[in-house]
Amino acid sequence: MMDRYSKLQMVGIYFAITIFLIFILLPFFEMFMASLRPLEHLFRSPYQFWSDDFSFQAYRDMWVTVPLLGRYILNSIFIAGMVTGLTMIFVIPAAYAYARLEFPFKNLTLGIFLGVNMFTGAVLLIPLYRVLRTMGLLNTYWSMIVPGVAFLIPTGIWLLRSYLEKIPRELEEAAFVDGASRMYTLRRVVLPLAVPGLIVVGVAVFIGAYAQQFLFAITFNQQRELQPLPAGLFEFIGYQDVTWNQMMAAALVGVLPVMIIFLFLQKYLVAGLTAGAVKE
Amino acid sequence: MATLDLLSISKSFGAAKVLHDISLAINDKEFVVFVGPSGCGKSTLLRIIAGLEESTSGQIMIGGDDVSDAHPVDRGISMVFQSYALYPHLSVYENIAFPLRVQKLSQQDMDTRVQRAADILQLTDKLQLKPGQLSGGQRQRVAIGRSIVRNPKIFLFDEPLSNLDAALRGDMRVELSQLHRSLDATMVYVTHDQVEAMTMADRIVVLNGGRVEQFGTPMELYHHPKTKFVASFIGQPNMNLVPATVTGADATGLGVELPGGCQMTLPVEARTVAVGDKVEVGMRPEHVHLGKAGLEINVNVLERLGGVSITYGTAADGTRFCASLPGDARIDEGAPITLGAAPEDCHVFDKSGDVLRRRSAPALVA
Numbered sequence: 001m002m003d004r005y006s007k008l009q010m011v012g013i014y015f016a017i018t019i020f021l022i023f024i025l026l027p028f029f030e031m032f033m034a035s036l037r038p039l040e041h042l043f044r045s046p047y048q049f050w051s052d053d054f055s056f057q058a059y060r061d062m063w064v065t066v067p068l069l070g071r072y073i074l075n076s077i078f079i080a081g082m083v084t085g086l087t088m089i090f091v092i093p094a095a096y097a098y099a100r101l102e103f104p105f106k107n108l109t110l111g112i113f114l115g116v117n118m119f120t121g122a123v124l125l126i127p128l129y130r131v132l133r134t135m136g137l138l139n140t141y142w143s144m145i146v147p148g149v150a151f152l153i154p155t156g157i158w159l160l161r162s163y164l165e166k167i168p169r170e171l172e173e174a175a176f177v178d179g180a181s182r183m184y185t186l187r188r189v190v191l192p193l194a195v196p197g198l199i200v201v202g203v204a205v206f207i208g209a210y211a212q213q214f215l216f217a218i219t220f221n222q223q224r225e226l227q228p229l230p231a232g233l234f235e236f237i238g239y240q241d242v243t244w245n246q247m248m249a250a251a252l253v254g255v256l257p258v259m260i261i262f263l264f265l266q267k268y269l270v271a272g273l274t275a276g277a278v279k280e
Numbered sequence: 281m282a283t284l285d286l287l288s289i290s291k292s293f294g295a296a297k298v299l300h301d302i303s304l305a306i307n308d309k310e311f312v313v314f315v316g317p318s319g320c321g322k323s324t325l326l327r328i329i330a331g332l333e334e335s336t337s338g339q340i341m342i343g344g345d346d347v348s349d350a351h352p353v354d355r356g357i358s359m360v361f362q363s364y365a366l367y368p369h370l371s372v373y374e375n376i377a378f379p380l381r382v383q384k385l386s387q388q389d390m391d392t393r394v395q396r397a398a399d400i401l402q403l404t405d406k407l408q409l410k411p412g413q414l415s416g417g418q419r420q421r422v423a424i425g426r427s428i429v430r431n432p433k434i435f436l437f438d439e440p441l442s443n444l445d446a447a448l449r450g451d452m453r454v455e456l457s458q459l460h461r462s463l464d465a466t467m468v469y470v471t472h473d474q475v476e477a478m479t480m481a482d483r484i485v486v487l488n489g490g491r492v493e494q495f496g497t498p499m500e501l502y503h504h505p506k507t508k509f510v511a512s513f514i515g516q517p518n519m520n521l522v523p524a525t526v527t528g529a530d531a532t533g534l535g536v537e538l539p540g541g542c543q544m545t546l547p548v549e550a551r552t553v554a555v556g557d558k559v560e561v562g563m564r565p566e567h568v569h570l571g572k573a574g575l576e577i578n579v580n581v582l583e584r585l586g587g588v589s590i591t592y593g594t595a596a597d598g599t600r601f602c603a604s605l606p607g608d609a610r611i612d613e614g615a616p617i618t619l620g621a622a623p624e625d626c627h628v629f630d631k632s633g634d635v636l637r638r639r640s641a642p643a644l645v646a
Contacts (some may be wrong), residue, residue, distance in 0.1 A: 088421065154375055168363065168365070170361045170362075170363050170365040171357075171365050171367060173332055173361070173365065174359070174365035174426075175378070175382075176332070176352065176356060177330060177331070177352040177353075177357070177359045177379055178352075178353070178358070178379035178382055178426070178430070179351070179352070179353035179379060179382045179383065180378075180382045185383065188367075188378075188381075189367055191367045192367075193367075193368065193369060
């Protein structure tokens with residue numbers, strides 16, 4: 001039996017999992033703890049892990065301190081959603097072409113895409129700023145969406161291409177023999193079979209878009225109403241003090257919708273990442 | 281329904297030439313099987329006929345029209361793939377209806393046609409299931425169903441039974457033969473299994489190394505193989521090839537000496553060989569019998585199947601020999617036996633592997 005472990009091995013495995021989970025989850029836990037207590041408790045010395053007056057007051061106050069908070073959260077989701085949607089529109093046909101068609105410079109261009117991935121947005125901020133200014137996109141949603149899409153297309157193509165390559169070629173040949181066009185085959189045969197892969201790529205792009213919007217937002221956008229949550233959180237840093245507890249509460253609330261979506265998509269993620277690994 | 285003519289089809293992948301100048305004329309309503317070892321180019325040839333692959337040179341004619349550059353649908357062919365190539369996310373109904381949806385047929389037309397195909401293939405109660413819920417044989421039938429709804433002129437099968445287990449393969453073989461009869465269509469079938477070829481084909485194309493070795497009826501191939509390759513490929517167990525030396529050639533036939541000194545006079549055309557030449561004598565295991573004078577072999581393995589005893593042994597010079605003897609033959613593993621064969625049952629191949637024509641071969645079975 002390959003999957004039988006001794007007691008000692010089990011202890012070791014769970015110990016490793018625990019360490020890993022603590023490492024990942026402790027920041028969230030600390031955020032949550034910080035959000036629950038009054039501000040003055042946070043600066044107590046010596047630091048107390050447990051306070052006696054936990055409350056959800058910060059979750060109420062934060063909407064007052066930063067009146068546009070709701071808008072920021074929606075902006076965040078809107079921008080990441082738009083980036084994801086637009087990226088997928090470009091990535092799906094491109095990935096299919098790279099997976100199935102033969103054309104000159106195929107491998108070279110793929111290599112270039114990978115190369116582009118190695119630049120972070122930060123390196124290109126100034127040229128991007130000039131481009132966006134020329135196009136008149138500064139201080140609009142587009143100033144955060146367009147660069148987001150541009151930086152995520154290469155990743156998307158690489159991810160989806162490898163997934164599409166695993167779909168048996170014979171299925172497409174069968175459709176071709178039956179008279180289906182490339183687009184019809186893509187729509188009726190390939191994409192329905194690639195749904196787990198599309199979700200994986202969609203989620204990866206969404207995470208990417210969510211993570212990178214901060215940089216683009218503080219550089220390309222001055223309009224308060226358009227800011228996404230990571231930029232909006234700055235408003236908790238006041239002239240006098242920083243309302244850490246409210247900032248933590250706002251961050252948690254902002255991340256919550258995304259987390260819930262992921263919880264539901266989780267099974268697709270796992271299935272998608274391992275699909276095709278074993279012949280059925 | 282239609283005839284299919286291949287006019288000197290060649291195919292190269294880069295520098296590798298996989299098909300050499302293949303010309304075949306396949307009749308209307310004929311069931312033709314392409315058979316050969318893996319890598320002989322039989323699947324490539326089928327894919328060229330289907331229009332999935334382009335030939336490097338040559339022409340394909342279907343029903344007299346040149347379709348070399350036509351789309352598969354315009355060629356009027358349909359194809360059943362080795363892996364069935366069913367769409368796993370669509371129901372059996374949708375799988376069978378797929379070619380009709382592409383054609384944008386009316387729902388009513390589509391229903392009738394799918395129903396008819398389902399009736400023929402006994403899938404009527406399976407139409408709402410997904411391919412994943414079907415057995416291997418049923419999946420195969422769905423794949424066939426998808427190919428018949430379009431009423432193609434020619435059906436192409438690419439090793440359709442190789443994914444099934446032995447028992448099911450036997451059943452599907454019978455079903456396919458019946459289907460051929462009921463559809464009355466031209467069918468081209470690719471397989472590496474000579475039993476499938478022998479049992480189903482009207483005519484067989486034996487391919488080897490991208491060349492047609494022989495094209496003929498199963499019995500023609502069995503009794504009159506043109507080359508050593510065809511002779512050893514057709515027939516189960518394989519034909520024995522015993523090295524021999526020519527001792528004389530006259531009007532009565534060819535005199536040869538087998539290893540161990542046994543002399544035989546074989547009734548074949550002996551014009552192309554001379555005394556002293558090395559030839560190979562082919563004897564089918566089922567034509568060999570226990571005798572007093574003949575080839576002496578040492579029995580290594582004995583498989584008693586009841587009706588027959590398949591005997592594997594080696595001759596004095598190390599040639600392997602297989603004989604299909606009566607079920608109750610008195611033989612023992614490890615003991616020597618003497619085997620003989622009627623001279624008219626023997627085949628003779630010259631050094632290049634070509635056959636010397638037999639004079640007294642059995643009448644051809646049409």
